[in-house]
Amino acid sequence: CLGMRGNQHFIYDFQTFHIVHVATRLCLDCDLESKSVFMEQCNKTSDTQRWSFMAYNETLIRKDMREHFL
Secondary structure, X not given: OOOOXXXXXXXXXXXXXXXXXXXXXXXXXXXXXXXXXEEEOOOOOOHHHOOOOOOOOHHHXXXXXXXXXX
């Protein structure tokens, strides 16, 4: 992507625990049985769209979210 992000730009929403694709606003989802990962409409009740991380930079995430989602 040569530093331009484009199709590879995702943002972690630490309030909903979603990983959101910036260009399409779709969420990263998975099928636990087939072990496949795909993008789907964001659904706050979907357990397979909730991702947790041990650590993340909240300051950079807030900046990125303001820049692309507000």
